[in-house]
Amino acid sequence: MKSSSETQKMRDKLLSWYDRTGRTLPWRIRPEDRDAGQIPDPYAIWLSEIMCQQTTIPHATPYWEKFLARFPTVTDLADAERDEVLAMWAGLGYYARARNLHKCAQLIRDAHNGQFPQSEAGLLQLPGIGPYTAATIAAICFDEPTNIVDGNVERVISRIFRVQSPLPKAKTELRRLAATLASPKRPGDYGQALMDLGGTVCTPTSPNCAHCPWQGHCAAYANGDQTDYPKKSPKTKRPIRYGAVFVLQYQYQILLQRRPDNGLLGGMMGLPGTEWTARREADPLRAAPQARNWEKCPGEVKHVFTHFDLRLDVYRAETSRKISGEWADIQNLAEYAIPTAYKKALRKAGL
Numbered sequence: 261m262k263s264s265s266e267t268q269k270m271r272d273k274l275l276s277w278y279d280r281t282g283r284t285l286p287w288r289i290r291p292e293d294r295d296a297g298q299i300p301d302p303y304a305i306w307l308s309e310i311m312c313q314q315t316t317i318p319h320a321t322p323y324w325e326k327f328l329a330r331f332p333t334v335t336d337l338a339d340a341e342r343d344e345v346l347a348m349w350a351g352l353g354y355y356a357r358a359r360n361l362h363k364c365a366q367l368i369r370d371a372h373n374g375q376f377p378q379s380e381a382g383l384l385q386l387p388g389i390g391p392y393t394a395a396t397i398a399a400i401c402f403d404e405p406t407n408i409v410d411g412n413v414e415r416v417i418s419r420i421f422r423v424q425s426p427l428p429k430a431k432t433e434l435r436r437l438a439a440t441l442a443s444p445k446r447p448g449d450y451g452q453a454l455m456d457l458g459g460t461v462c463t464p465t466s467p468n469c470a471h472c473p474w475q476g477h478c479a480a481y482a483n484g485d486q487t488d489y490p491k492k493s494p495k496t497k498r499p500i501r502y503g504a505v506f507v508l509q510y511q512y513q514i515l516l517q518r519r520p521d522n523g524l525l526g527g528m529m530g531l532p533g534t535e536w537t538a539r540r541e542a543d544p545l546r547a548a549p550q551a552r553n554w555e556k557c558p559g560e561v562k563h564v565f566t567h568f569d570l571r572l573d574v575y576r577a578e579t580s581r582k583i584s585g586e587w588a589d590i591q592n593l594a595e596y597a598i599p600t601a602y603k604k605a606l607r608k609a610g611l
């Protein structure tokens with residue numbers, strides 16, 4: 261742990277570094293914007309935080325802009341059809357977040373008069389808002405001195421203190437150490453500064469220590485072993501699951517199938533197919549919708565989920581008899597909330 265005078269120096273250095281060089285992001289109210297009278301909109305901040313989880317800022321930014329243009333307020337988002345929200349989310353992945361986003365907006369509309377709760381504790385009660393997001397919104401929008409810790413912050417803190425225990429076990433210790441540095445003054449700017457430091461300077465493989473405001477306080481820098489931190493437990497190999505999907509065409513339409521609400525890609529539109537299992541099915545066509553002329557497309561679709569790799573065999577057939585089910589015009593497939601794994605399968609089938 262650092263002494264209180266060193267801690268104070270570190271806070272001051274980080275904040276003045278942020279004032280000079282912090283990132284400009286479309287949803288960010290920088291110190292000079294705040295001085296000019298702008299105030300952060302919790303709805304815009306919340307959207308950005310949910311969208312940026314598990315993806316990069318450049319990838320998430322057009323989605324954020326599209327959502328704010330279509331749903332300018334949280335009530336507008338709550339009033340939207342869930343399918344429209346899911347369709348606009350398609351391409352960002354992790355669809356449980358989109359379902360929770362919509363649920364959360366409805367709860368804010370119905371139980372909070374369309375206003376976000378103004379405390380970390382209140383925000384934590386909302387669906388899809390975890391400790392990191394609650395701490396971030398509360399600090400940025402309501403000046404609550406919270407302890408904002410994401411993966412970038414964990415990396416910085418692990419290096420500053422040379423934390424020896426590996427992730428994920430080290431998380432509690434890293435949170436505790438981050439809390440000892442967190443600034444009660446300008447908590448939102450401090451949190452954003454620390455995330456910027458991790459995102460742009462204290463990067464995983466090549467930290468730019470020469471430009472780091474905390475260089476003189478960093479134990480890993482002093483020891484010359486920055487990239488040894490954070491320590492990590494040895495990785496377990498990601499399992500592979502196999503499945504087959506069926507692209508059935510009737511004239512200018514394709515048969516879609518909605519995935520069950522619970523579970524992976526819940527509520528999204530997909531293609532009919534087999535279960536995804538640890539072994540390739542011997543006879544996947546048993547699960548095919550009626551049609552006799554199934555042809556297997558060459559190769560397979562590969563897709564990576566958080567906990568497993570997916571290999572999909574894609575079968576294609578045309579039918580002259582329209583069986584019951586959800587048929588979508590091929591031209592209008594973009595309007596459906598079709599996850600990327602299925603989009604890849606459609607591409608493999610030539611659509």
Ligand code: SF4
Nearest residue numbers: 462469472475478481
């Ligand atoms: S000195 Fe280097 S390793 Fe230490 S916090 Fe700064 S960038 Fe990261």
